[in-house]
Amino acid sequence: MHSKDQISHDDYQKTADWLMSQTKHRPQVAIICGSGLGMLADTLKCQDSFAYSDIPGFPQSTVQGHAGRLVFGELKGKSCVCMQGRFHMYEGHSLLKTTFPVRVFKLLGVETLFVTNAAGSLADGLQPGDIMIIKDHVNFPGLVGLNPLCGPNDDKFGPRFPAMSGCYDKNLRCLAMEIAKQLGVAGLMQEGVYAMVGGPNFETIAEARLLHRLGVDAVGMSTAPEVVVATHCGLRVFGLSLITNKVVKSYEDLDSVNHEGVLEVGRLRSHTVQQLVTELIGRMEINNNTNNAA
Numbered sequence: 001m002h003s004k005d006q007i008s009h010d011d012y013q014k015t016a017d018w019l020m021s022q023t024k025h026r027p028q029v030a031i032i033c034g035s036g037l038g039m040l041a042d043t044l045k046c047q048d049s050f051a052y053s054d055i056p057g058f059p060q061s062t063v064q065g066h067a068g069r070l071v072f073g074e075l076k077g078k079s080c081v082c083m084q085g086r087f088h089m090y091e092g093h094s095l096l097k098t099t100f101p102v103r104v105f106k107l108l109g110v111e112t113l114f115v116t117n118a119a120g121s122l123a124d125g126l127q128p129g130d131i132m133i134i135k136d137h138v139n140f141p142g143l144v145g146l147n148p149l150c151g152p153n154d155d156k157f158g159p160r161f162p163a164m165s166g167c168y169d170k171n172l173r174c175l176a177m178e179i180a181k182q183l184g185v186a187g188l189m190q191e192g193v194y195a196m197v198g199g200p201n202f203e204t205i206a207e208a209r210l211l212h213r214l215g216v217d218a219v220g221m222s223t224a225p226e227v228v229v230a231t232h233c234g235l236r237v238f239g240l241s242l243i244t245n246k247v248v249k250s251y252e253d254l255d256s257v258n259h260e261g262v263l264e265v266g267r268l269r270s271h272t273v274q275q276l277v278t279e280l281i282g283r284m285e286i287n288n289n290t291n292n293a294a
């Protein structure tokens, strides 16, 4: 890692201090909105919002469907902060920049991170419009050393060798399923494994077949670095993938995926995703920061 890519503890702290000087909100929950899912921030009450370009140290969003605003507010009695727009490796950000907000959230006092994303489905049982509760992930860039935790370890955030076996909280996953049943949307939901690829191109058919054989249920170009950094610093994590397309696995299939289609499914399912996230945040307990998965 080049020294210009490194971010000191002080740099994260400066951004956190600046935000705390600009808002009275002290968030317990952070939400990262995936492609087309920026409307999750609309549900927050008593909002304070900041353009990323105004926040010292913050990277800038460059992807259509990622507005580039940090929104603080209340949701069902819990104090939240919502990223309307995330950072992706393929935009050219270093992985530390990509995950910069997560450590800032930790310094703001956040205990639980919600990650959402748009993803393509490889599993036969997952259709566009379905919602996958992320049970686990395969961090393909991470497996070959493209990991935000590479480089000097910041012991103030977490250990050199953090466990990832429990990174998606089991209690929150169960509660989400229970809420889905109560909302009458359980038919759209199932648990599955998300894989992060580097992007920005969508998968070839051979790559899609490989991912399918490896047991991946849904694929996208984000999320894993954020979850790795969150778990490293002891945040509880809950993740949802909105299935926006089937990944083409057959040479006879003439379909092809595009980003506009991905955003459109986000718009169509926005209400359901909003309801789920709102209820889950309302009903989850805070101060229960155990890494608990199975």
Ligand SMILES: O=P(O)(O)O[C@H]1O[C@H](CO)[C@@H](O)[C@H]1O
Binding pocket: 033, 034, 035, 063, 086, 088, 116, 117, 118, 119, 199, 220, 221, 222, 223, 258, 259, 262
């Ligand atoms: O993961 P999010 O940010 O939801 O976005 C997904 O959608 C985009 C492709 O349409 C990619 O950025 C992919 O990662």
